[in-house]
Amino acid sequence: MKEAIAYYRVSTQRQGRSGLGLETQQLAVASYCQFHDYALLDEVIEVKSTRKQQSRLLEALEQCKLMNASLMVARLDRLGRDVEKIARLIKSDVEIIVTDNPHATRFTIHILAAVAEEQRQRISETTKDALAAARKRGVVLGKNGKRLAKQNKRAAQAFARQIFPLIQKLRSRGISTLRGIADELNLQGVPTFRGNAQWHASTVFALLHRLNK
Structure with missing residues (x-):
């Protein structure tokens, strides 16, 4: 081993x-x-x-x-x-x-790693350019969009905290893989954050990732 x-x-x-x-x-x-x-x-x-x-x-x-x-x-x-x-x-x-x-x-x-760093730099530069252009047009920036984004993030994190105890119970039963957890959540009819009842390994990973933010 x-x-x-x-x-x-x-x-x-x-x-x-x-x-x-x-x-x-x-x-x-x-x-x-x-x-x-x-x-x-x-x-x-x-x-x-x-x-x-x-x-x-x-x-x-x-x-x-x-x-x-x-x-x-x-x-x-x-x-x-x-x-x-x-x-x-x-x-x-x-x-x-x-x-x-x-x-x-x-x-x-x-x-x-190099690609990720370049993407972060590009996103930062694009965002700055877009904000500067919007200011020139007299646009009032950010309040509604930022508020909605924060609300959505809080809701997603609250949902993750709600589901997390169930995932802990599954793990205590020996179901520890992302795929195994997703299959069990589907069997129990637990809806995802988006409201459907189809979990995947990536969905479980994303939910747990929210708890890390």
Whole structure:
């Protein structure tokens, strides 16, 4: 059996204490280990790290080197958002596994990180240009759209908190994979946030992801 050390990163102290910010990542890692025959040796949790300093990530890498284990993360952005830093990580001797993209090679991980950074920059620039153009036209910006977006986000997060105890019960019964949880929710006729009764692994993942925001 192959061995791995999981690295989780959450953005706030509240998420770290409550476990809500960990649930999505832990579920993804547990599912990957189950289906790919990995033994999880340890879990390293980083709370409220910055782009410049992630001391526990370095600690996890050192553990992997000592134990000849792979470093496992739920999503690429848990390693950080800085392309140069990710490039340094993938040049190390430690194998890095990203569970939501399990076939990614070191080269692929580097490319994905670069693309994500470019998209963030492009979105930021496009948004700024659009706002500047709207101001020139005399448009009053943001109040209604922002209010509706916030209301929708709050409603989605409230729904996720409502469903989360049910997911915990399913996990206590041994149903721990995203697909297994989705199938059981469908069997029980539990509606999704959009009002239909069709859950998928991606729907469950998205719901748990909302709890991490």
